[in-house]
Structure formats: C-alpha cells, structure tokens
Amino acid sequence: MIENPVIRQLGIVGTGRVARALARGLGVRSQAPALIWGRARLKRQEAAERGGCSAAESLEAMVEACDVVAVAVADDAIAEIAGQIAEAGMAEGSLVFHVSGGTGTGVLDPLRNGGALTAAIHPAMTFTGDPQLEVARMAGACFAITGSSPEATRRARLIVEALGGTPIEIAETQRALYHAALCHAANHLVTMFDGASRMLRAAGVEEPSAVLAPLARAALDNSIAQGFGALSGPILRGDANTIRDHLAALAIDCPEVLPAYRAMALATVSALGDTDAARAVRSLLDE
Incomplete structure (x- = not known):
C-alpha cells in the first residue's frame, strides 16, 4: 500500500500550467490550504482560483508557512528562485523540488546547504492549461525523479505516488538525455x-x-x-x-x-x- 505523504502545507512557486495542475493534484494532500506565489499579483490570484488553493502574499510568507515547496518556473529562473527561498530560510528537513525535465538537483544546492531536502520531479506529460484534466493525466504518467540524498529520493517517490504517477529514477548526469x-x-x-x-x-x-x-x-x-x-x-x-x-x-x-x-x-x-x-x-x- 502506498504510504500517504504528510504535507503540513504545500507551497508552489509559479503560476503557469504545471503549477496550477500541481496545486490541484497535491493540494488535497496538504493539511492546510496550499499556497501559490508568483511575482505578478493578478496572475497568482488567477492561478490560485484555477488551482483550487490560496495566493500567498509574498515568497517569504509562503516559505515560512510551508514544509513542501514545488518550484514550477522556467528552467532559467530556477537558480534565482532557489536562492530567494534559501534567503527566506526554508526549514531544515523540508522538501523543495523543481519540475524541470533537463535540470538536476545541483541548481537547488543553496537550499540543500541550508538543510533542506532537494529533488527534481518531472512529469512525462504535456500540459495544456486544464488543471482537472491534467491531474487525471498525471495519475497515469511516469515521473523522472532525482534526489540529492536517499531521503530526498524517498520523499520524491511519495510525492509522485500521491499524484497517482509512477516514479522512475534518473541519474543527475542523465537528466538532459x-x-x-x-x-x-x-x-x-x-x-x-x-x-x-x-x-x-x-x-x-x-x-x-x-x-x-x-x-x-x-x-x-x-x-x-x-x-x-x-x-x-x-x-x-x-x-x-x-x-x-x-x-x-x-x-x-x-x-x-x-x-x-x-x-x-x-x-x-x-x-x-x-x-x-x-x-x-x-x-x-x-x-
């Protein structure tokens, strides 16, 4: 039987298609209402409505409240966001993962150095902007996971299984391939x-x-x-x-x-x- 991952509160950085789908799919596993944050106020409010969650007023407030944070932004923006989350003070033992396909966990090293668990979790699925449809599609999809430690990999597996997907491990050096x-x-x-x-x-x-x-x-x-x-x-x-x-x-x-x-x-x-x-x-x- 799949272990039920306990998420005290889920936070999502990003307001795009994948961010909204994750909010729908993982929000039901969050004990407190999931939070979503993006730089543009109107976009994060719209994403919160479509994702069925709440909009965070600031990145710092979201980081303080959440024990699991998903980074669903453009690949080139991941490093900057990781640095901002690290500066905000992610709690030790919390999980931060990004959803980029070609990027490994190295980009999240500022967070790992601060004691957070870090992982890359990529759904092998296309996203078109319909969160409910995409939650159903993720339930039958494979997810490429790469953890920066055995515990991070274990937590990444639980996230995928919570979405109904199948985790497959990809080595850090093979993410691009x-x-x-x-x-x-x-x-x-x-x-x-x-x-x-x-x-x-x-x-x-x-x-x-x-x-x-x-x-x-x-x-x-x-x-x-x-x-x-x-x-x-x-x-x-x-x-x-x-x-x-x-x-x-x-x-x-x-x-x-x-x-x-x-x-x-x-x-x-x-x-x-x-x-x-x-x-x-x-x-x-x-x-």
Whole structure:
C-alpha cells in the first residue's frame, strides 16, 4: 500500500500550467490550504482560483508557512528562485523540488546547504492549461525523479505516488538525455504533424487532420507495440524514385517543410542500417 505523504502545507512557486495542475493534484494532500506565489499579483490570484488553493502574499510568507515547496518556473529562473527561498530560510528537513525535465538537483544546492531536502520531479506529460484534466493525466504518467540524498529520493517517490504517477529514477548526469528523449517524442511530433498538414493543404486537402489523425494514431500504436519494426513505406522498400518525387514536390510546393522531411528520412535510413534499401535511398538524400 502506498504510504500517504504528510504535507503540513504545500507551497508552489509559479503560476503557469504545471503549477496550477500541481496545486490541484497535491493540494488535497496538504493539511492546510496550499499556497501559490508568483511575482505578478493578478496572475497568482488567477492561478490560485484555477488551482483550487490560496495566493500567498509574498515568497517569504509562503516559505515560512510551508514544509513542501514545488518550484514550477522556467528552467532559467530556477537558480534565482532557489536562492530567494534559501534567503527566506526554508526549514531544515523540508522538501523543495523543481519540475524541470533537463535540470538536476545541483541548481537547488543553496537550499540543500541550508538543510533542506532537494529533488527534481518531472512529469512525462504535456500540459495544456486544464488543471482537472491534467491531474487525471498525471495519475497515469511516469515521473523522472532525482534526489540529492536517499531521503530526498524517498520523499520524491511519495510525492509522485500521491499524484497517482509512477516514479522512475534518473541519474543527475542523465537528466538532459532523458529530457531530450521526451522532447524528441512529443515536441518534434507536433512539428512533424504540422509539416504534414502543410503538405496536404498545399495538395488541396481542406481538412488535413481528418486524413492524418487515423494514420498517425495507428502508426503511434504500432510503434509502441513493435518499436522500429512498425516501419512501413518507401524508405523500408528502397523506393528511391518515390522519394525523389517527394523531394521534387516539396521543393516546388512546400519548400519550408523540405529540410525537416529530408532530416527525418535520413534518420530513418540510418536506423535501417546497411541494407540495399537504405543504400538506395541514402545516395539520393545525400545528393
């Protein structure tokens, strides 16, 4: 049975999508009403309403009241916030974690040096701004955790389990690689889908998503089940003439997508290895 993490009072620094979702998801575990703080007064009040918590009047007041603080701000702002929390005097043994994917716990060292437990807890999930929906999605997601000590790692696990997620430990030195994988799978997928939609519009299709959605969903399901074995299409078959026609059509009608198409085709060829089909297409792409 999952241990119930006792949070005397939860504090959240940040007013964006992830901050609001954490307020909803973890606020029910806070014995006192959760607090949220951001520099802009109106934004923190709006975030408090959407996150179902209270707005803190100042960072110092929140730090004084809370024993668990989540830092949900832009990556480049984490170090500054960590320093401000340390100056405010986070109590020894309290937990402070950030939700950045590519950043480890080193950025929180000013807090660790002051006796706080520090961790990085990143949900492998996309956030769109609907806190209730995102709480439900986090319940089925994996979270990459990195603790600065065994006790910090244990506490990080409890936070993830409180959200209904699955904790996976990522070494401090591997956070960037982990985050690059997620960006490659999710963010580049958006770019690729947008490019395919542009091509279809250029070909006269009024509703590209109606054409692409069933195909893309099936391809994703097959990829999850079979890995690279799910590959189909002209590159697998070595149809160089078909690829040549693609490149020519893109150069004329959709040149802005051509570099991305070529890069993905080259990546697919590389993954195929040294096969006759791969060699036929590679020579064309290298021209």
